[in-house]
Amino acid sequence: MVVSDRNQGKNQLRVGRLVKAHGLKGALKLELYTDNPDRRFVPGAEFTLQVPEASPWHGKSITVREYRVMNGNSVVFFEGVDDREAAEGLARAILWIDQDADEPEDNAWYDHxxxxxxxxxxxxxxxxxxxxEHLPAQDLLIVKAASTGDExxxxxxEAFVPAVEPAAGRVIVTPPAGLFEEVAQPEADASGDTAE
Incomplete structure (x- = not known):
């Protein structure tokens, strides 16, 4: 499931994460957060990079040179990233793109x-x-529980959030037992054995 974010007054969409260098010519394996990679990763597409402040790529953008699927993996080449060492410097970076209001992504919503x-x-x-909260592995929904007020x-x-219905004002969840309430523990009898 893809979630988009508002960044510095712009509507931006998180479309992928660079997993690791692939080969010797600057390619990177790509974890997709978009339903339409062939439209998003066209030559010339420009992405804003989310990297740690200490990275030399902090505050910079990057432009796609080529996108391919190789052995079932999405692989992307960028302008100015011509060897494995340069590609390794981008590993774990998250890619954001400006999102047009008239170009919605399937299963994508702005935080607001x-x-x-x-x-x-x-x-x-x-x-x-x-x-x-946008984390590298996945996004987290922070919910204020009605019963306790806890977050x-x-x-x-999709396993925990099968439906998002902004027009209806709700998000449908199927969380595991105990996430929003205490789970009853089996009682132990006097001998210390758990009741059956």
Whole structure:
């Protein structure tokens, strides 16, 4: 599931993460966060890089030279990244692109579209979505639980968030037992054995 973010007043969409260098000519394996890589990774497409402040790439953008699928893996080449050493310096970078309002991505929402939605499980409101945290591996929905007021982190993956319905004002979740409430522990009898 893809989540987009608002960055410095611009609508931007996170479309991929550079996993690691691939080969000797500057290619990088790409973890896709987009449903349409052939449209996003065309030659000349420019991405804003999310990297640590200490990286020489911090605050810079990068331009696609070529995109391919090799042995089932998405691989991208960038202008000015011509060897393995340069590619290794970009490993784990996250790629963002400006998002046009009239060019929606499937299963993508801006943070401001999600914040404030009711979080619903089995037809019952169990909390309110208060923010989205963007981590390299996946996004997390931060939900203020209605029962306790505590903040609960829900991985923004289809297994736990099968439906997002901004027009209906809700996010449908199927979290594991115990995420939003205490799980009853089996009682132990006097001998210390767990009750069956």
């Amino acid at each position: 579209q999600l914040v404030g939605l009711d979080v619903v499980r089995d037809g019952q409101v169990i909390g309110t979505l208060v923010r989205v 609960v982190m829900v991985p923004f993956v």
